[in-house]
Amino acid sequence: MKKIWLGIIALVLVMGIGTSVYAAEADNGQSWFENMLPFAKKMHPDLTDSQIKDMVNNCHSKQGTARVE
Known part of the structure; x- marks a missing residue:
């Protein structure tokens, strides 16, 4: 048994x-960000790819809070 x-x-x-x-x-081989980018563009059509990437990096930083400048 x-x-x-x-x-x-x-x-x-x-x-x-x-x-x-x-x-x-x-x-x-695609990263999570590359998969998410088309949806992010629909949600934020006025932002460029680099601005969306910066926003995602700020939201997912290890510090836990995003700093708006």
Whole structure:
């Protein structure tokens, strides 16, 4: 019975690791920002790509707060 449980646990771990590796590579090398850019352009049509990138970087900074200048 112990061998069966160990086999099931090993199978679950292998399948979980394989799924996460596949999911990490499934976006064809595009970054999160590149995937999000068309939607951001619809929300903020008056901003340039660099302004949107600056806004995203400010919102997702490690300091936790965005500073408006």
